[in-house]
Amino acid sequence: MIHACYFTKALNLRALTARRLLSFGLDHPNKCCVSSIRMESSSNCNLRASSSESRGALIVLEGLDRSGKTSQSSRLLSYLEGLGHSTELWRFPDRSTSVGQMISAYLSNKSHLDDRTIHLLFSANRWEKRSLMETQLKNGTTLVVDRYSYSGVAFSSAKGLDIEWCKAPEVGLLAPDIVLYLDIPPEKAAERGGYGGERYEQLEFQKKVAKCYQALCDSSWKVIDACQPIEDIEKQLQDAVLDHVMACERGRPLSYLWSR
Numbered sequence: 429m430i431h432a433c434y435f436t437k438a439l440n441l442r443a444l445t446a447r448r449l450l451s452f453g454l455d456h457p458n459k460c461c462v463s464s465i466r467m468e469s470s471s472n473c474n475l476r477a478s479s480s481e482s483r484g485a486l487i488v489l490e491g492l493d494r495s496g497k498t499s500q501s502s503r504l505l506s507y508l509e510g511l512g513h514s515t516e517l518w519r520f521p522d523r524s525t526s527v528g529q530m531i532s533a534y535l536s537n538k539s540h541l542d543d544r545t546i547h548l549l550f551s552a553n554r555w556e557k558r559s560l561m562e563t564q565l566k567n568g569t570t571l572v573v574d575r576y577s578y579s580g581v582a583f584s585s586a587k588g589l590d591i592e593w594c595k596a597p598e599v600g601l602l603a604p605d606i607v608l609y610l611d612i613p614p615e616k617a618a619e620r621g622g623y624g625g626e627r628y629e630q631l632e633f634q635k636k637v638a639k640c641y642q643a644l645c646d647s648s649w650k651v652i653d654a655c656q657p658i659e660d661i662e663k664q665l666q667d668a669v670l671d672h673v674m675a676c677e678r679g680r681p682l683s684y685l686w687s688r
């Protein structure tokens with residue numbers, strides 16, 4: 429339960445910051461306006477000048493194994509499509525590529541790899557999709573992504589790898605507009621169906637992963653209690669994403685992981 433309290437506090441601070449920024453007429457907590465040039469800054473993206481072209485939103489779902497990401501990703505997809513937004517569902521690892529197949533063999537304990545090697549493969553699996561991701565966003569398609577760089581860093585740093593080393597290969601990937609973190613006590617996740625099938629689905633390891641996720645929480649995160657009924661979570665995710673989808677349609681610039 430420690431992590432739930434941590435995230436609640438972080439959430440309240442973020443809401444306060446957002447309200448303060450809104451009182452200055454700004455529509456995103458990572459944004460500040462300087463004359464006619466828009467500058468973007470946050471703890472997860474680099475400061476940059478930008479233009480105002482309409483685009484899709486990059487929405488990422490994160491959380492422990494069995495926290496409900498896949499169930500909620502497909503519900504969010506249906507919701508956004510129902511509103512008429514061009515939307516695609518993506519997930520990492522993408523097991524369809526040759527890199528993804530190496531990852532899949534590792535996760536299902538069919539192969540064994542050095543911790544740094546598998547970390548870099550997970551990252552490469554995102555890099556091989558980066559260009560298509562940017563194309564789709566610029567085409568106006570919103571992407572709902574089931575796991576992203578935060579999984580990469582949380583799971584590898586939970587093994588004891590240095591967090592900055594883990595972040596380094598992610599630098600330059602597209603930064604999400606919002607990260608929806610499904611917050612569940614590891615013990616509760618372990619009670620859910622299908623737990624234990626893959627390499628990382630072990631309670632003690634997931635407890636470490638939960639702590640590592642905490643270190644990554646920043647102003648782009650919305651933390652949701654994943655122990656609620658599926659429909660309640662679904663509604664909260666819908667409420668959380670709409671402003672971001674609209675802001676991206678109005679031309680919020682793309683930004684990049686990871687300034688620190």
Ligand SMILES: Nc1ncnc2c1ncn2[C@@H]1O[C@H](COP(=O)(O)OP(=O)(O)OP(=O)(O)O)[C@@H](O)[C@H]1O
Pocket residue numbers: 491492493494495496497498499500620621622654655656657658661
């Ligand atoms: N809010 C919820 N309450 C109870 N059970 C849930 C809830 N959300 C999902 N589940 C169930 O938990 C299990 C895991 O859900 P799901 O596959 O969506 O999680 P996941 O985070 O994508 O898992 P993984 O990371 O292991 O792929 C499924 O059996 C699903 O039906």
Ligand SMILES: Cc1cn([C@H]2C[C@H](O)[C@@H](COP(=O)(O)O)O2)c(=O)[nH]c1=O
Pocket residue numbers: 493520521535550551575576577579580581583584626628629
């Ligand atoms: C993207 C990514 C994932 N992982 C871990 C997290 C999970 O234990 C598995 C993927 O399982 P899923 O059911 O397909 O979500 O892999 C990781 O360690 N590093 C990553 O970058």
